[in-house]
Every structure is written in C-alpha cells, then in structure tokens.
Amino acid sequence: MTNSADKEEAKKALPSQTLLRGLDVIEAVSNQALSISDIAKKTGITYSTAHRIVSVLLQRHYLKQDGTKGYSLGRKVLELGFQAFHQTTLTRVAHPFLEQLARDTLDTVHLARIETDSVIYLDKVSSQRSVEISSRIGGRKPLISTGVGKALILDWSETEWAALYQRSGAVFQEKMTQEQWLALMRGYALGGYSFDLGEDALSIRCVAAPVRDGSRKIVAAVSVSSMLEYMDSERMQALIPRVKSAAAKISAELGMQM
CATH class of the missing domain: 3.30.450.40 (GAF domain)
Incomplete structure (x- = not known):
C-alpha cells in the first residue's frame, strides 16, 4: 500500500523531476549502489519510488539485475x-x-x-x-x-x-x-x-x-x-x-x- 510520504512525493513529482530521479538512479547504480535500499538511500527517494523507477529502467535495459547481488548498468547505457x-x-x-x-x-x-x-x-x-x-x-x-x-x-x-x-x-x-x-x-x-x-x-x-x-x-x-x-x-x-x-x-x- 502507498503510504502518505509516497502520495506527497507523487504530487510533487513533475515529469522533469521524474527524469532527474531516473538519472539519479542510474548514477547511483554506477557508483555501486546495488540494492533498491541502497538506491533509495543514495538518491533520497522512498523505497517504493526507487522500486518503480528501477522497474522502468530494467524494461528499457538501462539497468539489469545482477543475479542475487542487485542491479548494475544495462546494455543500453553501454551502447x-x-x-x-x-x-x-x-x-x-x-x-x-x-x-x-x-x-x-x-x-x-x-x-x-x-x-x-x-x-x-x-x-x-x-x-x-x-x-x-x-x-x-x-x-x-x-x-x-x-x-x-x-x-x-x-x-x-x-x-x-x-x-x-x-x-x-x-x-x-x-x-x-x-x-x-x-x-x-x-x-x-x-x-x-x-x-x-x-x-x-x-x-x-x-x-x-x-x-x-x-x-x-x-x-x-x-x-x-x-x-x-x-x-x-x-x-x-x-x-x-x-x-x-x-x-x-x-x-x-x-x-x-x-
């Protein structure tokens, strides 16, 4: 269930902010933030928001799941x-x-x-x-x-x-x-x-x-x-x-x- 902090964050999340957060997530992963908890902590966003952004980046191959370790940069970033x-x-x-x-x-x-x-x-x-x-x-x-x-x-x-x-x-x-x-x-x-x-x-x-x-x-x-x-x-x-x-x-x- 979405908590009040997530709802408040969603209200404030303009398209440009969403883009910036996506870029923040990619940069965080490039600096070895492998888990969603690590990503949320380094970017200052909630766990559920981090999870949502990571899911989209996985679909577009900007991130990939690195076995049981977490996440790493995907082939699209390399390309x-x-x-x-x-x-x-x-x-x-x-x-x-x-x-x-x-x-x-x-x-x-x-x-x-x-x-x-x-x-x-x-x-x-x-x-x-x-x-x-x-x-x-x-x-x-x-x-x-x-x-x-x-x-x-x-x-x-x-x-x-x-x-x-x-x-x-x-x-x-x-x-x-x-x-x-x-x-x-x-x-x-x-x-x-x-x-x-x-x-x-x-x-x-x-x-x-x-x-x-x-x-x-x-x-x-x-x-x-x-x-x-x-x-x-x-x-x-x-x-x-x-x-x-x-x-x-x-x-x-x-x-x-x-």
Whole structure:
C-alpha cells in the first residue's frame, strides 16, 4: 500500500523531476549502489519510488539485475556510451579533412550519420560562396532524399532499399518510382558515392561518399553541397574523386585498411 510520504512525493513529482530521479538512479547504480535500499538511500527517494523507477529502467535495459547481488548498468547505457565516444572521436578526426575539402571546393561540407530513417548532421563547414545551405549541426533530414543519406546505405540490400522507399518515398520533391530509386542506388553502390539531384530541395545538388571504420562498416558520410547554379552535372562528376578521397582519409584515420 502507498503510504502518505509516497502520495506527497507523487504530487510533487513533475515529469522533469521524474527524469532527474531516473538519472539519479542510474548514477547511483554506477557508483555501486546495488540494492533498491541502497538506491533509495543514495538518491533520497522512498523505497517504493526507487522500486518503480528501477522497474522502468530494467524494461528499457538501462539497468539489469545482477543475479542475487542487485542491479548494475544495462546494455543500453553501454551502447550509448560507446556511441557518444565514437561520435566524438569521429567528429574530431574528420573535421580537418572537412575543412580542407571546403577550402578546395568553396562549397558547404557536411559530416552525417544515420538514425532510423533520418540523417543527423554531426559537423558542417559553410560555403565560401554567397549562398547558405539551410542545415545545422544536430539537424535532421530524410535518409532517402539526401546525398549523405544515400551514401550511408550503400551497403544495404535491395530489399532494404525497397522497404525504405515504401516508408519514405513520398518525401521526394519530384515523383520517383521504386524501380527508378533502386536503379539509382545500384549505380551509387557500384561507384561508392551518391548524389542528391534535387530530391531533398529542388535548388540543391550534393555529392557524397561513405566513411568506414576498421571493420569496413559505414559509420558516417561526407558531402559537398551547393546551389544548382554552382553544381551542374559536369562539376558533380568532377567532385566524385575529391569527396571519395576525403572520406577515404577519414576512414583510414578510423582504422580502415585500404
């Protein structure tokens, strides 16, 4: 039965407070507070509240039950930790190459990674021309319609490409059939690069290439983007080796053997 202290605490527990308490519980467990009694004592919350929060964190794999000893950090915390470390390392390693590519091309250069059916921009070096690409670090764009998005999925199977088209094909600025999409992706996969031919914004063109880690897994993509007036088809073709070279240099720094 819930006692009066729990009822009073529940009244005061705004969503932000609940989030903070959940974070307090994770931090307490990281400091070897293994039992719910220990967690309650270290965080200053009641036993029943600690039990409720621990139950949710167990369901989401932020905590795990460590046999009869109590609780320890779960796989989700480890996954996020590795992901954060990898992203920080990736951005730091890649930035000098992005800057060089931007100097060489005068255009906007991006570094992005995949998250479900979107790309997230990890870094951006702005154009030296009098144009601005409306992207920002931390911003999202559709995976299917961007140059970096296509570069990130070059290793996918045709079945996976088709499934993405079914989920996201409606975002194209101009209608494209599934077979047209698959034909594009086959060509990009063979060439090891990708284009944005106005699928995301009619006035923007982009050339992109994948970045791979030591296991040859695609972990990011690099792109050069500009307005159509600066990026005709001939220039896009000429940019392919430059963008692929920058991506290869970043990949080498991440341990990929050529």
